[in-house]
Amino acid sequence: xxxxxxxxxxxxxxxxxxxxxTYGAKTAAALxxxxxxxxxxxxxxxxxxxxxxxxxxxxxxxxxxxxFDSAVYTAAIAGAAQAIGxxxxxxxxxxxxxxxxxxxxxxxEAGSAPGVNALPKVEGGKFTVRKAVFSGKAFAEVEILxxxxxxxxxxxxxxxxxxxAAVAVESLNVALPAPKTKVLETKRAEGITPLPxxxxxxxxxxxxxxxxxxxxxxxxxxxxxxxxxxxxxxxDVHWRPHHEHVGQTGxxxxxxxxxxxxxxxxxxxxxxxxxxxxxxxxxxxPEAPFFKAADYGVVxxxxxxxxxxxxxxxxxxxx
Amino acid sequence: MKLLVCVSKTPETTTKIQxxxxxxxxxxxxxxxxxxxxxxxxxxVRAMELKEAVGxxxxxxxxxxxxxxxxxxxxxxxxxxxxxxxxxxxxxSLFIARQIAAxxxxxxxxxxxxxxxxxxxxxxxxxxxxxxxxxxxxxxxASKLEVNGTAATVTRDIEGxxxxxxxxxPFALSAAKGMAEQRIPNMRGIMMAKTKPLKVVPAVEASxxxxxxxxxxxxxxxxxxxxxxxxxxxxxxxLHEEAKVI
Numbered sequence: 102x103x104x105x106x107x108x109x110x111x112x113x114x115x116x117x118x119x120x121x122x123t124y125g126a127k128t129a130a131a132l133x134x135x136x137x138x139x140x141x142x143x144x145x146x147x148x149x150x151x152x153x154x155x156x157x158x159x160x161x162x163x164x165x166x167x168x169f170d171s172a173v174y175t176a177a178i179a180g181a182a183q184a185i186g187x188x189x190x191x192x193x194x195x196x197x198x199x200x201x202x203x204x205x206x207x208x209x210e211a212g213s214a215p216g217v218n219a220l221p222k223v224e225g226g227k228f229t230v231r232k233a234v235f236s237g238k239a240f241a242e243v244e245i246l247x248x249x250x251x252x253x254x255x256x257x258x259x260x261x262x263x264x265x266a267a268v269a270v271e272s273l274n275v276a277l278p279a280p281k282t283k284v285l286e287t288k289r290a291e292g293i294t295p296l297p298x299x300x301x302x303x304x305x306x307x308x309x310x311x312x313x314x315x316x317x318x319x320x321x322x323x324x325x326x327x328x329x330x331x332x333x334x335x336x337d338v339h340w341r342p343h344h345e346h347v348g349q350t351g352x353x354x355x356x357x358x359x360x361x362x363x364x365x366x367x368x369x370x371x372x373x374x375x376x377x378x379x380x381x382x383x384x385x386x387p388e389a390p391f392f393k394a395a396d397y398g399v400v401x402x403x404x405x406x407x408x409x410x411x412x413x414x415x416x417x418x419x420x
Numbered sequence: 421m422k423l424l425v426c427v428s429k430t431p432e433t434t435t436k437i438q439x440x441x442x443x444x445x446x447x448x449x450x451x452x453x454x455x456x457x458x459x460x461x462x463x464x465v466r467a468m469e470l471k472e473a474v475g476x477x478x479x480x481x482x483x484x485x486x487x488x489x490x491x492x493x494x495x496x497x498x499x500x501x502x503x504x505x506x507x508x509x510x511x512x513s514l515f516i517a518r519q520i521a522a523x524x525x526x527x528x529x530x531x532x533x534x535x536x537x538x539x540x541x542x543x544x545x546x547x548x549x550x551x552x553x554x555x556x557x558x559x560x561x562a563s564k565l566e567v568n569g570t571a572a573t574v575t576r577d578i579e580g581x582x583x584x585x586x587x588x589x590p591f592a593l594s595a596a597k598g599m600a601e602q603r604i605p606n607m608r609g610i611m612m613a614k615t616k617p618l619k620v621v622p623a624v625e626a627s628x629x630x631x632x633x634x635x636x637x638x639x640x641x642x643x644x645x646x647x648x649x650x651x652x653x654x655x656x657x658x659l660h661e662e663a664k665v666i
Contacts (some may be wrong), residue, residue: 199561281587288582301665417656
């Protein structure tokens with residue numbers, strides 16, 4: 102059996118949860134078994150996870166699960182897996198998942214693969230997954246040797262697929278320990294898709310010459326409905342907040358579209374963005390190394406090109 | 421406070437990754453190794469700041485072969501008091517976590533620091549494993565840490581924001597950007613590091629749970645398609661019709 106931990110954020114499921122259930126359902130099919138989904142804490146319409154291939158959906162809600170604590174969530178997920186006899190556990194590779202994969206692996210004495218980006222290969226009794234290593238500069242095929250297998254799925258790795266119908270939500274009896282941490286406050290920027298979840302990203306570098314010039318980036322991002330990002334030097338001098346820094350020592354992203362303006366393309370930056378499906382590079386220096394990693398390139402002054410691109414996007418969208 | 425900082429050795433950030441002909445391993449020729457940046461810049465430096473503020477000791481812990489001693493000495497030069505190296509060749513994340521847990525249990529540390537991930541394996545899992553093995557609280561991707569006696573307030577990065585968490589010692593965390601600022605060791609630190617204690621201990625038994633079958637490199641990009649900077653309608657058309665991303 103495959104168990105997918107589908108996380109709800111403020112009670113709502115996002116695309117990454119449906120992607121994880123799709124992944125779990127396809128993995129279960131390859132193993133000739135069933136896929137069940139589990140959600141914890143506040144969650145609306147959990148039965149909808151059935152549409153993406155979960156044959157059963159369990160929802161545990163207790164005061165201990167109201168906010169995230171890695172020890173409590175680990176006990177809940179491991180307890181659920183043991184109760185239903187699931188050996189493969191699939192999580193989302195987000196901030197919650199990263200707190201859980203290691204704990205679950207230690208608790209269940211399991212082999213684990215955090216951040217897988219493709220469906221597992223199941224052949225000859227071997228279970229092998231693929232993940233990025235060296236911060237996206239290479240990939241590894243990793244065989245999981247143990248009976249229990251813990252996987253977290255990097256976002257935007259496989260298309261979400263509907264393969265079933267909503268199911269009734271069931272409960273499970275799992276013993277929970279007392280939380281070891283207490284959440285005091287959660288602060289989120291409203292109305293912006295966070296970078297790790299963004300499908301469209303517009304990013305600026307030193308070529309912008311100063312924080313006061315960022316309007317050309319944000320105008321394009323607004324027109325596209327994209328999230329903004331930046332290169333490391335820009336975050337280091339505080340032109341932009343550090344959570345916008347994408348690259349080897351910042352956020353690694355894999356959007357459908359990454360538009361980079363005024364970024365030369367140092368190897369550390371490329372490592373964090375080269376899993377993007379399509380890369381557009383805008384730079385006035387035709388020798389910028391980033392052009393070698395780009396699908397489309399525009400050699401020109403970004404202060405002229407970006408507003409032109411913004412207008413073209415608006416025209417395309419009929420605004 | 422007794423602080424433990426777990427450090428890894430990783431290829432330097434500008435390394436161009438090349439593989440051995442059988443694709444079983446990284447081709448190490450010409451590769452320079454450093455202390456994993458998250459371990460050094462954020463975990464170790466924040467531990468040093470806490471020691472400077474409230475007193476105590478900072479111990480470094482590494483799991484690996486004798487080649488790793490240069491990286492450990494750098495941590496001692498930055499200011500750690502002593503170091504432990506569990507003598508082992510690579511054994512996978514749960515193997516490493518079991519080694520760390522065995523040492524950490526013995527040392528009864530107040531806070532166990534990790535970097536948020538290593539820049540070679542990108543697993544983000546060893547800290548959480550150690551916390552589970554020792555039944556400790558764990559806060560991953562921590563960008564801020566304030567300690568007041570046995571109580572600590574940790575800010576952790578979440579998608580699109582932060583969460584502020586209260587936790588009591590002992591606990592484990594993984595450090596992200598924002599936690600501290602990189603420190604460059606000075607000459608005095610480098611000289612003193614040579615005589616600081618570096619204890620080498622044998623590994624405890626643990627079986628591997630995963631095995632890398634092989635590595636491969638990202639497929640080469642076909643040549644970039646250059647678009648006339650005057651004609652952004654053409655770029656939009658290509659993004660819509662050819663790349664199908666908008």
